[in-house]
Amino acid sequence: MTSSATAFRSVEDRDHVRGRMAPTARSTQRVQIHEPPPFRKTLHKQSQRMRRFQQRWKSIKEDLPPQLTRRHIGMISIGGVIGTGLFVGSAQALENGGPIGALLGYMIIGSVVYCLCVSIGEMIAFMPNVGGVVGLAGLYVDEALGFSLGWSAWYNWSVTLPTEISAAILVIEFWYKDGIPTKDVIIFTSVFLSLATAINLLSSHRYGEVEFYLSSLKVVTIVVLIVAGLLIDLGAIGKQGRLGFKNWTPPFANYLGIEGAKGYFLGFWAVMMQAGFSFFGSEVPGIAAGEVIDATRNVPRALQKVWIRITLFYVGAILVGGLIVKPSDLCFQRGDSAPCPSTSPFIVAFNKAGIKVLPHVTNAAILLSAWSAAASDIYISSRFLFFLARCRHAPSFLGSLLKYPQFPSSTSVETTEDDTDDDIPSFIDIRVHYPEAVAIPVSASMPLGRRQMRGPPSNVHDLESTAETGKPWLVIPVWTVLISASVGLLAFTSSQQGATQVFKWLSSAASVASLQSWIGMLFTYIRWFKGTVYAEERNRRRGDESQEKVMSQIDLIKKNRHKGQPYLAWYAFSMCTLILLTSGWSVFINSNWHIALVDGDPPPSHAPGTFITDPVPIFLSSYIPLPIFVLLALGYKLIKQTRFIRTEDMDFSGDGAERVEVPDGEPQNLWEKFLQKIHMI
Template sequence: MDNKDRANDMGSKPFETTGPRHSTSDLEKAEVEVGTTVQLQRRLKSRHLQMIAIGGTIGTGLFIGSGGALANAGPAGALIAYIFVGTLVYSVMVALGEMATYIPISGAFTAYAARFVDPSLGFAMGWIYWFSWAITFALELTASGLIIQYWSPELNIGIFIGVFWAVITAINFLPVSFYGEVEFYFASIKVLTVIGFLIFGICIDAGAGQHGYLGFHTWGNPGAFAPHLIENNIPLAKFVGFWAVMIQAGFSYQGTELVGIAAGETANPRKTVPAAIKKTFYRILLFFVGAIFFIGLLVPYDNEDLLTGTTDAASSPFVIAAKLAGIPVLPSLINAVLLTVVLSAANSNVYSGSRILVGLANERCAPRILTRTTSGGVPYVAVAFTAAFGLLGFMNESSNGGTVFNWFVNITGVAGFISWTCIGISHIAFMRALKARGVSRDTLPYKAWGQPWFTWYGVGFNILIILTQGFTAFIPWNTSNFFVAYVSLILFAVLYLGHKIVFRTKFVKPIEADLDTGRKEVDEMFFEEHVPTTWYGKLGHWLLG
């Protein structure tokens, strides 16, 4: 039998299985010895999946960092930038959706890169993505301290960084079902906050504030686009402002892909993952674009609080909008909500980082000890290792704390774009592997539209942004800014080339790509479905999945 015949034989019936089918509830009842290496348990539901992604995405980037985007690009420039990056995120989400529903495994897309493209790519991608979440954890802890300083500037943020670090780390040592519930309610507060702000924005813009009807006043004065860096060419300066916020927009969206990471702990991934991907993306896009739109209507881009360059809660456009509306209590209320928002994001950071490490260890790209779990299926070694990097937040106690904060934002933002690019490349290789084995994309549990062109669109623009995002370091030349802009790319290149040189890996041929490990196990499982019968049950299922 030649390669083509073997491929057709392997791929003709991708979902046909033999042997007994096991209920997930039966599998979870098995006794597990603490400290052993086991599979993560499938205890997350669709609503958990969506809220973990939303919780990991809606955080510092939207509530604090968006102020910098408005100051650099203006209301129209920031809005267009967020919409544009949103299309890139969608290309990543649908690509990840196809792979994560076909092969729902722990660690998800880092393993896909190793299986379908090159083991060295999986190694480099996994570690750079883990690095971005570990650094983001420190960033969110820093933000929590800065938010509390809004009420008492003399307080030492180090105290709160330590307290919140301990609480969040402890939560991540609890069983994943408990974590999912905590994150569900945390993220629900975020969703209600953004919805509340959108309603607030409509009311204030329509005339409920102390300044009366606003409309698109800020788009006319000071303007829809903000000139940035360049002085003698206004049109070019406005484009530069627009392009300068790409990394900030990417940092804000980072976390949407957490749906794919949690696929290995999701009950009935073939059904819940596609639904979660669709609902998560549309909600995040609505929240982000809606929030940026109303921020641009309520806060002029030349507002003094935006231009101070600080990274505390006072520079949050949400707080500034409440101040400008003349509502005395609202700024403190928004600040209190911001604290829960940031802590929720930090909670997701540790979860996602630890699961990435598990995926790397399963692919033999990290020490096997990282796969050790508790009896509740929690990878406690991976959680501890990831959480330890949150202590980098104490660096912000220095006088240059704001600079460190901005460094963290840029490093993690670029790392996010690198990961999105690798997801797209993995998806292209995945489609080639399916074709080589004679598997029709029509048989996939989730089939994305516009392929492969939409994935190529995402990969192309992600690479362009990665290579050009550091242009501000050249106007004028600034060595420190250049390092911050490209350190993630340099680290990725070192990881990739170092692994390739040491292990002499080869690119995976489409016909040899592993399309079976992780897929057959799910095929053999039986998932119990609970269909709501009451009207409120059906409504809740439609809203939350």
């Protein structure tokens, strides 16, 4: 048979080989394709989905190139951990649970976050270019889960923005003896929101540089606070003398005035939700993987070192804070209208010790920390919304970018689901996978999207290559930044309701949203782990080249796997689910909740601090996100008719995964050398 006879003569002939048309009279001139085994055909379909995810993310990275280095992502992850949840929220934790209850609650949530981070790091190291954890959820669980998880994560980070701004207003009240006026609340809220938005209108690299130094300042602040607190406790500084463990009596607090073991346990359990809000942000490296250079190595590094930050910063700060102040010295939840001297246990301790300057310096550092955290909230939420738009899960205009300077660019065509073939994936070379078939040459008649998918993966973008290729140095998803920042307008409610009350409502909503995101991430990992075990058992019994390739990828996955998996993931998943379901339990105990008021009935009387004053907002912020999350997933599943990915259908061949290693840059100064020595970057 000649070469001209073996080649397909038309698009109609090619479509016949793909099984789209009935045989014709010319069918005797063609070579028939042998039907592949069912399991291989299923894996090819899954490989097609994986390549489609990767192609989509490749297109996003070409438009929004990675500009965050290892030192950026390392310090951004620290900045995500250290925020107002530590400096301000620790006062609420001490008042609810007492020194021992708060310490135990933060230690338990710290262990949950550690399990979450090692689970995310394992997945990102294997597949960094599919859209982070949200993309992995759609690829290995169900696209409906990825859709719901993406919107939940955007809501999570967006609602945290006004929470941080409200906390900043609480911090500013330290300088007002008679309470902060409404006019000043509006002014400070506007300034904080504007500055947090402005920093996000810089390039990712510039934002990373600013956040690097702000996070460095946070590290210095918390270390100074812990050391100063220990010196006060030992009597080395201040006028109180040696405190020791005097403030640990009693070790727990009577929550809502409920005495005995029941009140102690309820107070300890209330700390869990507050601790969840405090630790929220530890998973930032896994979320921002798309804009990280060499994400395969740098993201797992940042995530695996999170235990150092958890132990040193949160557990250490709560431990020292419980030693140097009594819960009764704090006024975070005080029901009267008296001005509060501070909402940070460290500043209260410095004032009691008679230290003049340190409280003001500390308060200023906490204020700057709140602004940094607010900027991080806008950054992450805007990237989530941009990714949702590029996945056609949000309005298309949100996927546009502001570029400066403008250069002529080639048109990129994104392959859609309609362009794919369910029988033979478009990216698979028939000459390799189906040697009995005659190859289809790449011609001008072939759709552009399919020709693109046959090409090799692009290299990782960095600043140098961007400059050399004439691409714009400023690339911003401006619409998503502005819309995500607009959620911060909720912080203006502080001028009417009071910053303390608004902070409690918003922090409750943010805690619920973060727990939802964590549960989705952990469930994705549990399915992922089960899929790797199944793939290893199935491919160990076979000896062909494709199975050996899968086994080599499984070995690569195991290098980044914690020895305690999957039990660590199951532990974290169970704890997050339990805390989420009981997040709003306090509104059913000693709450001033009335379905209707009857004329003539006297109002209920309770002692201050022994009942929930506003149960309805707390109930709504605690439980409304749950049905919304479920409805988003079910609605998408019904409309798109997606299917749950079975373990036998999961593909771990690693086809298309871009794992281009970029050499680590040397520390540029003494501060960076110090941070590298103590494993902070």
